Amino acid sequence: MTDSTFLDFTSATETSAVNERHFGALRPGEASLDRIASVRISHAVLPLKGAISDAKVLTGRQKPLRDIAFLFAEIRTEAGLEGVGYSYSKRAGGEGQYAHAREVAPELLGEDPSDVQRIWTKLVWAGASVGRSGLATQAIAAFDIALWDLKAKRAGLPLAKLLGAHRDSVACYNTSGGFLSSSIEEVVENAHATAAAGIGGVKIKVGQPDTRIDLKRVAAVKEAVGDGIDLMVDANQQWNRSTAIRVGRALEEFDLTWIEEPLDAYDAEGHADLARELATPIATGEMLTSVAEHAELIARRSVDFMQPDAPRVGGITPFLKIMALGEHARVRMAPHFAMEIHLHLAAAYEHDPWVEHFDWLEPLFNERLETAGGRMAVPARPGLGFSLSERARAWTTASERFGSHG
CATH class of the missing domain: 3.30.390.10 (Enolase-like, N-terminal domain)
Structure with missing residues (x-):
């Protein structure tokens, strides 16, 4: 090996360092502002x-x-x-x-x-x-x-603004007042309280062994709230495909905003069939724990409303990937639970989302989220805008x- 060849070889190994000095590039970690x-x-x-x-x-x-x-x-x-x-x-x-x-x-x-x-x-x-x-x-x-x-x-900045918000408030609906453990009288009373609190929608649970009871409860809430507030139902994965079709068609007269989890969470094919067959939009996704599972729902056109849950899918980083897939497919979004987190993500979503209101978690935090006119306002506080309570x-x-x- 000649001296010139050796010099060419060693200069090649030093190229990266020379370029860093000349162009101002930094090695990994050198750009860190904090640790x-x-x-x-x-x-x-x-x-x-x-x-x-x-x-x-x-x-x-x-x-x-x-x-x-x-x-x-x-x-x-x-x-x-x-x-x-x-x-x-x-x-x-x-x-x-x-x-x-x-x-x-x-x-x-x-x-x-x-x-x-x-x-x-x-x-x-x-x-x-x-x-x-x-x-x-x-x-x-x-x-x-x-x-x-x-x-x-x-x-x-509030997280929504850091991500790039499409809106400063998001349509919101309440779930915590509509469980099957509550009597129909209690559910109707809770629905009125929801509307009075400036929340724009009410979701009630269905999926009982006797579907006639489900239909009676839905009819009672619909009569109580009228057309001034959106109404959703959630079967929590307890119907099979034939029951979902039969009950889904019976529910069409109530002009529901969506039917949630009519089938097993992993039945993407069945949800796709329902989405094609029923006039009422289909919502699901809260039980899924990865980007790949949501990608299948979106690719199969199994949902009109996808319902990812940031804590369940691994955080905001994978949630943003799901958002990108949903935006590209023009699927609407209604994230599950955790409104303190999901409010910011929904505000940054392109296609007219909803956020779920649960008052259960409020004692955990010093701050409160505000609702008015059927919507939840993005807080002006930096970050997510909450701190842990005593x-x-x-x-x-x-x-x-x-x-x-x-």
Whole structure:
């Protein structure tokens, strides 16, 4: 090898460094403005005022819901900024989420919190042996949501504005007043209270073994609220295909905004058939835990309203991918539960979304969301715009901090 050949070879190995000096490029990490200094995770259990039942209880598949388990993540940086996020579980899985979060939380330390997508991938692969969907990604959802909260706070913007809002308020509907554990008189009373609170829609549960009872309850609520408020129903996956067609056609006279989860959550083909056969729009997706599962619903035209849940799909990072797929297909969106998070995401969605109002979670936070004229207003506070209350701290059963406490 001649000297000139050797020089050519060594200069090739130095090209990257020369280009970095000449063009101002930076090696990975050199552009970081801040680093994650500490992570605190907490497991808290929110007690409900009473036992809640939907069709899954009446068909014997689940027990009444009495509380909700939450995984909170609080991420603090060297510069003193803090982001808060949460995931949740109903009936089972909360302790599993917390255990998985404990294992992967140290992976966050020292990272640039602005690199949210890369951190999401890192956390997913840290626990990939137990899967890249389901409980594993639901555990990291709390971290991902906290990082997006922090990122918007650094910018001094509500998350909706950071993402690029289409609107400053979103049409909202209430679910917490329409469960099957409530008498029809109570459901009607709750529907009137919902309208008086400035909420634009009411969703009631159906899917009972005797469908005639469902039809009577829907008729009573429709008569009570009239045409001034939207009405939705939710069967919680308890119908088979023939029942869904039969009851779906009987429900068409009520001009419903949608029928939710008429079939098993994973029956994309069946939902597609219903969407073609029924005049009433079909909504589903809340039980799915990955982008791929939502992509199948969208590709098959199984939904008129997709209903992703950010904590369930792994956080805001994968939720944004679902939004992009839905926008491209011109599917409308009505995210499930977690209105403190989903309000911002719905505000940034192109195609006229809804957001679900649940008052169950309000004791967990110091702030309240405002409703008027059938819509929920995006708060002007930076980030997601909420902070954990003292009651949330009191309901905490386990907590651990990683990194420096400063």
